[in-house]
Amino acid sequence: MTIKSIAIIGSSIEAWLPAAYIRARLPSAYKISIIETSKSKDENRLIARPNSKDMHALLQFSEADLGQHAQAKPLLAATINADIALPFGRYGLDRDGAEFQHLWRRIYPDTPIQNINLFNLSLALQKAALFIPQAPQGMPSYDYGYDLSTNGYLSMLKQAAKDVLNLEAKKLEVHHDSGKISAIDCGDTHIQADLYIDATRDGHVSNIISTLMDNWHGNCLSICRNFDETDHKNGIRLYRLQIAMERLIALWPDTSFAPSELNEYNRLANAEQEHIRDMNALLAHDKKEMSNRKALQRKIAVFESRGRIANEDYEIFSKSEWIAALAAANISPASYDRLADRADEHDLKQWIKQLEQAIGQYVHMMGQRTIKSSPQSHGNVTTDGNIISNISGLVK
Amino acid sequence: MMSDQRVQKIVIVGGGTAGWMSAAALSKLMPKSQGDIVLVESEEIGTVGVGEATIPQIATFNERLGINEDEFVRETQATFKLGIEFVDWHKKGTHYFHPFGTHGFDLEGIEFHHFWNKLREEGSDQNIEEYSINAKAAYSGKFIRPQSEHGPIINKLGYAFHFDAILYAKFLRKYSEARGVRRLEGKVKDVNLRGEDGFIESITLSDGQVIKGDLFIDCTGFRGLLIEGALKAGYEDWSHYLPVDSAVAAPCKKIEDPIPYTRSTAREAGWQWRIPLQHRTGNGYVYCSQYQNKDSAEKLLMSHLDAPALADARHLHFTTGRRKKFWSKNCVAIGLSAGFMEPLESTSIHLIQSGISKLIALFPDKSMNPVERDEYNRLLEVGYAHIRDFLILHYKLTERDDSDFWEYVRTMDIPESLQRKIDLLESRGRFFKYDDELFNVTSWIAVAIGQGAPPKGYNPLINSLSDNNIKQSLSNIRDAIDKAVLAMPSQQAFIEKFCKAEDVYGASK
Numbered sequence: 001m002t003i004k005s006i007a008i009i010g011s012s013i014e015a016w017l018p019a020a021y022i023r024a025r026l027p028s029a030y031k032i033s034i035i036e037t038s039k040s041k042d043e044n045r046l047i048a049r050p051n052s053k054d055m056h057a058l059l060q061f062s063e064a065d066l067g068q069h070a071q072a073k074p075l076l077a078a079t080i081n082a083d084i085a086l087p088f089g090r091y092g093l094d095r096d097g098a099e100f101q102h103l104w105r106r107i108y109p110d111t112p113i114q115n116i117n118l119f120n121l122s123l124a125l126q127k128a129a130l131f132i133p134q135a136p137q138g139m140p141s142y143d144y145g146y147d148l149s150t151n152g153y154l155s156m157l158k159q160a161a162k163d164v165l166n167l168e169a170k171k172l173e174v175h176h177d178s179g180k181i182s183a184i185d186c187g188d189t190h191i192q193a194d195l196y197i198d199a200t201r202d203g204h205v206s207n208i209i210s211t212l213m214d215n216w217h218g219n220c221l222s223i224c225r226n227f228d229e230t231d232h233k234n235g236i237r238l239y240r241l242q243i244a245m246e247r248l249i250a251l252w253p254d255t256s257f258a259p260s261e262l263n264e265y266n267r268l269a270n271a272e273q274e275h276i277r278d279m280n281a282l283l284a285h286d287k288k289e290m291s292n293r294k295a296l297q298r299k300i301a302v303f304e305s306r307g308r309i310a311n312e313d314y315e316i317f318s319k320s321e322w323i324a325a326l327a328a329a330n331i332s333p334a335s336y337d338r339l340a341d342r343a344d345e346h347d348l349k350q351w352i353k354q355l356e357q358a359i360g361q362y363v364h365m366m367g368q369r370t371i372k373s374s375p376q377s378h379g380n381v382t383t384d385g386n387i388i389s390n391i392s393g394l395v396k
Numbered sequence: 397m398m399s400d401q402r403v404q405k406i407v408i409v410g411g412g413t414a415g416w417m418s419a420a421a422l423s424k425l426m427p428k429s430q431g432d433i434v435l436v437e438s439e440e441i442g443t444v445g446v447g448e449a450t451i452p453q454i455a456t457f458n459e460r461l462g463i464n465e466d467e468f469v470r471e472t473q474a475t476f477k478l479g480i481e482f483v484d485w486h487k488k489g490t491h492y493f494h495p496f497g498t499h500g501f502d503l504e505g506i507e508f509h510h511f512w513n514k515l516r517e518e519g520s521d522q523n524i525e526e527y528s529i530n531a532k533a534a535y536s537g538k539f540i541r542p543q544s545e546h547g548p549i550i551n552k553l554g555y556a557f558h559f560d561a562i563l564y565a566k567f568l569r570k571y572s573e574a575r576g577v578r579r580l581e582g583k584v585k586d587v588n589l590r591g592e593d594g595f596i597e598s599i600t601l602s603d604g605q606v607i608k609g610d611l612f613i614d615c616t617g618f619r620g621l622l623i624e625g626a627l628k629a630g631y632e633d634w635s636h637y638l639p640v641d642s643a644v645a646a647p648c649k650k651i652e653d654p655i656p657y658t659r660s661t662a663r664e665a666g667w668q669w670r671i672p673l674q675h676r677t678g679n680g681y682v683y684c685s686q687y688q689n690k691d692s693a694e695k696l697l698m699s700h701l702d703a704p705a706l707a708d709a710r711h712l713h714f715t716t717g718r719r720k721k722f723w724s725k726n727c728v729a730i731g732l733s734a735g736f737m738e739p740l741e742s743t744s745i746h747l748i749q750s751g752i753s754k755l756i757a758l759f760p761d762k763s764m765n766p767v768e769r770d771e772y773n774r775l776l777e778v779g780y781a782h783i784r785d786f787l788i789l790h791y792k793l794t795e796r797d798d799s800d801f802w803e804y805v806r807t808m809d810i811p812e813s814l815q816r817k818i819d820l821l822e823s824r825g826r827f828f829k830y831d832d833e834l835f836n837v838t839s840w841i842a843v844a845i846g847q848g849a850p851p852k853g854y855n856p857l858i859n860s861l862s863d864n865n866i867k868q869s870l871s872n873i874r875d876a877i878d879k880a881v882l883a884m885p886s887q888q889a890f891i892e893k894f895c896k897a898e899d900v901y902g903a904s905k
Contacts, residue, residue: 260819
C-alpha cells in the first residue's frame with residue numbers, strides 16, 4: 001500500500017528539512033506531521049556545502065532569498081579551526097596529465113606540505129575574506145557553499161514545508177509492535193503515520209524499536225543519529241540530511257517496507273558514515289581512532305607514498321578536502337606521481353612560481369576592487385572582468 | 397635522490413592486444429628520454445585475439461593516446477557497436493537488446509524505467525527497447541557519431557567498436573615504435589629472480605639474450621608466464637559461477653553490410669558470438685566442456701555460420717577467474733594473464749584498459765612500495781567482481797531448462813553481492829552503482845527485463861503523475877527516437893563516407 005502519512009520527530013533543521021524536502025517532492029495529498037521535541041541549544045551558524053545548491057533549487061531558495069532571510073555568506077572552504085580549512089576548490093592546475101600536488105612535490109620535495117595551500121585559490125580568497133563567484137580562466141577552479149544563520153534558514157524551511165501539522169512533544173511515548181511503530185503519544189494527541197522519520201540526534205525513537213545501529217528499521221528511518229560535533233564545521237550536518245532525503249526518495253517505500261530496500265538504504269548510509277568518521281578522525285588527529293580505521297589507513301599510506309588520494313566508493317569529501325586534511329595532520333608524500341616527470345624541470349619550476357604569483361596578485365587586486373564577503377555584504381559581490389583576464393594572462 | 401629510484405626500464409612480455417595496448421599507453425607516460433620500454437614477443441606464439449568487441453570506454457583509451465577515430469576504424473577493419481542482442485537467452489525464441497546509452501529520459505528526477513514499468517503493469521505491451529535510440533538504430537542498421545548539434549536524442553547514442561584485434565595490435569605497435577618502444581623477437585626461456593627479494597631481475601630468451609628490467613608487464617596470456625610461472629601469484633577459480641571453460645572461433649565471409657551490434661545466441665552448452673567487421677564476420681562458440689565435447693562444439697559452430705569459414709577453427713581452453721594478485725613483486729599481469737571472464741559483455745579489452753590506467757595512476761618506483769601494489773590489487777579485485785556478478789546475472793535469470801548446462805546455471809547458487817542486487821531490481825527496479833562499477837542501471841535493467849525478470853514494482857513516487865501525463869511523455873519520447881533514427885544514415889553509409897577500410901577477401905562484393 002502507498003505511504004500517505006509521514007511523522008517526523010525531532011527539532012530544528014533536522015526535523016524541518018525533511019518536511020520541506022518531502023513536501024517539494026511529493027504532492028500535497030501526503031500528510032506530514034512534525035512532533036517537535038525540546039529544543040536543545042543550537043549553533044548560530046550552519047554550513048552548507050556546495051552540493052546544497054541542488055537542494056536549494058528544489059526548495060526554490062534563491063541566493064537572494066538565502067541572503068535576505070538566512071544572512072547567507074558565500075563560503076569557499078569549511079573552516080574547522082584556526083589551522084584547518086577544507087577548500088571547495090582545486091589545488092593548482094593539472095599539467096601533462098599530472099595533478100598539481102605531484103608537480104609541486106617534484107619541484108619542492110622538502111617543503112612543508114602545508115605550503116601547498118598557497119596554490120589553492122579558494123583558500124586564498126577565503127583567507128582574504130573575498131568572494132568571487134567563479135575562478136577566472138586559467139586559475140584553479142572552485143565551487144562555493146554558504147555560511148547561514150541557523151534560525152533564518154530554519155524559518156525558510158518552515159515556510160517551504162507547507163501544510164505541516166506541528167505538534168509539541170509534551171511527552172514521547174512510542175507504541176510499537178513487531179518492529180514497527182504503531183503510534184506516538186506526544187501528550188495531547190496520538191499520532192499514527194505510515195512512515196516515521198526519527199530526526200533526534202540520539203536516535204531516540206528508532207532505538208526503542210531496534211537495538212541495531214542501522215538507520216532504517218521497519219517503518220522508522222533515523223536520519224541523524226550519528227551526529228558528531230565536527231559535523232557543524234565541515235557542513236556534514238546539512239549534507240547528511242540532504243543525502244538522507246535524496247536516498248529516501250530514490251528508495252521510496254510502500255507500507256510493505258521491503259527488506260531489500262531498507263538494507264540498501266542502510267548499506268549506503270553506513271558507507272557514508274564510515275567516510276565521515278574517517279575524515280573526523282583525521283581532522284581531530286585522533287591517532288587511536290585513525291589507527292583503527294582501515295580505509296583511512298589506506299588513504300594515509302597511499303598519500304604518504306606519492307601524494308595520491310585513494311578513492312573509495314561513495315566518497316563524500318573531494319580530493320582537495322582530503323589533501324587539506326592530510327596536510328593539516330602533517331602527513332607528507334615521500335614522492336610524487338611519475339607523470340609529473342614529463343615536464344622540463346626548469347620550465348615547471350617557472351610555471352609553478354608564476355602560478356603562485358598569479359594567485360597572490362589576483363587576490364590582492366580583487367581585495368582592492370571588490371566588496372569583501374563580510375556578514376553585511378551577504379555575498380553580493382561584483383567582479384571586474386578586465387582584471388580577471390589580465391591576471392589569467394600570467395598563467396600558462 | 398628520488399630520481400635514482402625511478403623505473404627506467406619496463407619490459408613487456410607478450411605482444412597481442414594486451415602487450416601493445418600496454419606499450420602504447422606506457423610510451424605516453426615514459427617518453428624515450430626518461431627510460432626504455434621493451435616488448436618481447438614471438439611470432440611463433442599466436443595471440444588469442446578473439447576479443448573483438450568492445451564497450452564505449454575504449455574511445456577514452458584511444459583518445460588519450462591521441463588516436464584519430466576514423467583512422468583507427470579504417471586500420472582495424474572496425475565497425476560501430478551500439479550494444480548486444482541476446483538471442484534465446486531468456487528462453488528459446490526470445491531476444492532482447494542490451495544497449496549502450498540509456499532508455500528514454502528521466503522524468504521528475506525519477507529514472508525512466510519506473511514509468512515504463514508502471515505502464516507495463518497496467519497492460520502496456522511496449523517493449524522498453526522502443527525507448528532506446530541504441531536499440532532502434534541498431535535494428536535499423538543505422539549509425540551516426542553524436543555531435544552536440546545533433547540534439548538531445550542522438551546525443552544519448554552510446555557506441556563502441558568491433559575490430560580485428562590482430563590489426564589493432566599491429567596499429568598500436570606502429571604507434572608505440574614511433575614513440576621509442578623497442579620490439580624484440582624471441583621466446584622466453586627463463587625468468588630470473590633476484591635472490592634477496594624474489595623480484596624479477598631479468599628474462600632470458602631462447603637465443604641466450606638476457607633482458608633486464610625494473611618493471612615487468614606480463615602479457616603472456618592464460619599461462620601467465622611471469623606472474624604465475626615465476627611468481628606463483630595464485631588464481632581464484634570462478635568456474636562454479638561461470639562454468640564455460642572452452643571456446644572455438646572461426647571467421648567467415650561477410651554476406652551483408654555489417655550490422656552495428658554484436659549478437660550472442662544461447663546454444664545447448666554455452667553461447668555463440670557473431671561480430672561483424674568491415675572485411676569479415678567473427679564467430680565463436682563459448683561452451684562448457686563438461687556438457688559438450690570439442691568436436692561437437694566445432695560442428696555446432698560451423699553449422700551456424702553465415703557463410704563458409706575463412707580459416708580453420710581455433711580452440712581455446714580457459715578457467716574463468718582472476719589472478720589472486722594482479723601485481724606481485726615487480727610484475728603486473730595485464731590481459732588474459734590477469735584473469736579471464738567469457739566475452740559475453742565484451743569486457744576483455746576493457747579489463748586490459750582498466751589494468752593499464754590503474755597502473756599509470758599508481759605507477760611505482762623501483763622499490764615497488766607495497767602500498768601502491770596493494771591498492772592496485774584492491775581496485776582490480778573489486779572491478780573484476782562487479783563484472784563477474786553482471787555476467788552471472790545473464791545465466792541466473794534464464795528460464796531455460798532444456799539442457800543440463802542451462803539447468804545448472806539456472807539453479808546454481810550465486811554470490812551474495814549479486815543476490816542483493818537482484819533483490820533490489822526485482823522489487824522495484826532499484827540499482828545503486830558503485831563508483832568504480834562498469835555497468836550501470838541501464839545495463840542491469842536491460843538484462844533483467846530481457847531475461848524475463850522485470851521489476852515487480854516501481855518507485856511509488858511516480859503515482860503523483862497522472863497516467864495520461866506518463867503515457868503522453870512516453871509517446872513523445874518514442875516518436876522523437878523514431879524520427880531521429882529515420883534521419884540517421886546507415887552504418888555502411890557512414891563508414892563509406894568517413895572510415896572505409898581496405899577491401900580484403902573481396903568483402904565489398
